[in-house]
Amino acid sequence: MHTRTLGQGLQVSAIGLGAMGMSQSYGPNPGNRDDMIAVLRSAVELGVTFFDTAEVYGPYVNEELVGEALEPLRHDVVIATKFGWDIENGQSVGLDSRPERIRRVAEASLTRLRVDVLDLFYQHRVDPDVPIEDVAGTVGDLVAEGKVRHFGLSEASAATIRAAHAVHPVTAVQSEYSLWTRDPEAEVLPTLSELGIGFVPFSPLGKGFLTGTVTADVTFDKNDIRRRVPRFEADNLAANQALVEQVTQLANDRGATPGQIALAWLLAQHPWIVPIPGTRRTSRIEENSAATAIALSADDVADLDALARTVGVAGTRYNAQHMGYMDR
Numbered sequence: 030m031h032t033r034t035l036g037q038g039l040q041v042s043a044i045g046l047g048a049m050g051m052s053q054s055y056g057p058n059p060g061n062r063d064d065m066i067a068v069l070r071s072a073v074e075l076g077v078t079f080f081d082t083a084e085v086y087g088p089y090v091n092e093e094l095v096g097e098a099l100e101p102l103r104h105d106v107v108i109a110t111k112f113g114w115d116i117e118n119g120q121s122v123g124l125d126s127r128p129e130r131i132r133r134v135a136e137a138s139l140t141r142l143r144v145d146v147l148d149l150f151y152q153h154r155v156d157p158d159v160p161i162e163d164v165a166g167t168v169g170d171l172v173a174e175g176k177v178r179h180f181g182l183s184e185a186s187a188a189t190i191r192a193a194h195a196v197h198p199v200t201a202v203q204s205e206y207s208l209w210t211r212d213p214e215a216e217v218l219p220t221l222s223e224l225g226i227g228f229v230p231f232s233p234l235g236k237g238f239l240t241g242t243v244t245a246d247v248t249f250d251k252n253d254i255r256r257r258v259p260r261f262e263a264d265n266l267a268a269n270q271a272l273v274e275q276v277t278q279l280a281n282d283r284g285a286t287p288g289q290i291a292l293a294w295l296l297a298q299h300p301w302i303v304p305i306p307g308t309r310r311t312s313r314i315e316e317n318s319a320a321t322a323i324a325l326s327a328d329d330v331a332d333l334d335a336l337a338r339t340v341g342v343a344g345t346r347y348n349a350q351h352m353g354y355m356d357r
Contacts, residue, residue: 030076030318033303035227036200039149039179041107043296043321045079046072046314047231047307052091054254059309062094069098071311073105075318081203081231081305082142083111083153084134085121092141100143109201109229110138111183113153124354126156128167135171147171151181151203155356161185161193169197181229186356187216190226199226203305206230208239208291208333209260209272209342222299230295233304236261238269239291241277245270257348265344272340279333285323290333292320297330 033043051065052058059065069080082095092110099106112134115125138147150171152164171177179200182193193199202221206213207230221228236255237243243255245267255261260269273287280290288306295304306317325333347355 030321032078033227033300035179035229035301035303036221036225037179037198039107039200039227041079041303042077043303044077044292044317045081045229045303045305046077047081047305048091048095049081049083049086050307051094051309052087054252058252065094065309066098068309068311068314069095070102072314073099073102075311075314077314077318078105079107079109079303079305081109081229083151084138084141085111085114085116085153088114088116088119088121089137089141092138096142096144103144107148108142108144109149109151109181109203110142110147111151111153111181112138113151113156113183124154124156124158126152126159126164128159128163131164131167132171135176139176146175147177149179149181149200150177151183151201152185153183154354155182155185155189161189162196165193165196165199172197184355185217187220189356190217190220190224194224194226199224201227201229201303203229203231205232205346206295206302207233207235208276208294208337209235209269210346211337218299221301227301227303228299230302230304233295234288234291234306238266239273239276239287241273241280241287258344258346259348260342260344260346262344268343269340272337272342275336275340276333279329283323285320286316288316289320289323290325292317293323293325294330294333296321297325 030042032040034040082091113126114121115123168180181201183203249256277287280287
């Protein structure tokens, strides 16, 4: 797999791996921890060098899993983690990016990940009660102390990105982006291009929808986050099938899978975009990694863009509670 460069010269594999689903959000958690460790290590064998986790995933257990799995491969990988939630009794109860909290999270994440320095430290969600300048300054201090290498933001607006970057250089911004979530295109992506900041799309496969495996009659497990996402309600799913059907047709024409086409479309947007699809299976990592070999033509990209605009998307990407955490 070839590499791509985010901001501040950080080189990573063109497609990374989001580890969240190995510990939460997508139905029953895997029963065998060793299986997930094997999947994480197989990703490195397949050329993946960029791994994404967070203290709130679990909470805590996902960082511990990633730390154990990648410890023997530490010099071959870049591990990103996140701060910004107030966690009480194993549950996130709100936002907290106060400087003292950031420092506590950094120390705890270093231990759980079994590393001497955090490669990329994102603010998970923008905290309206803490000036972004204070957040950037605190992470900048951690960089100066050798505890963090790079500073990132997640789901931040263009104005917030500019304000943070003016205090300490931002290496990457992580937000949801895919063929059916185009929000970053209006303001965020142009800002990143101007400032030389990389972009890391999460849910690049639309939480599985763009793989063509989620149909209108699906029944999600009670612990599956998609049960609470309006876009996955039955009527909306049925309406959204038109998009994935067209992606599937293009995939068939190209001898690829729908998921590979969705990832190839993202890779074609800008050379500083690095998607982080999540999975629990090595076979999916193989499939996703192969998307880097699919070169969509300008016409292919234009057709997919036009299709997404024409078909549209039914339902919001989060419920009202989670939308309240978005930076406007």
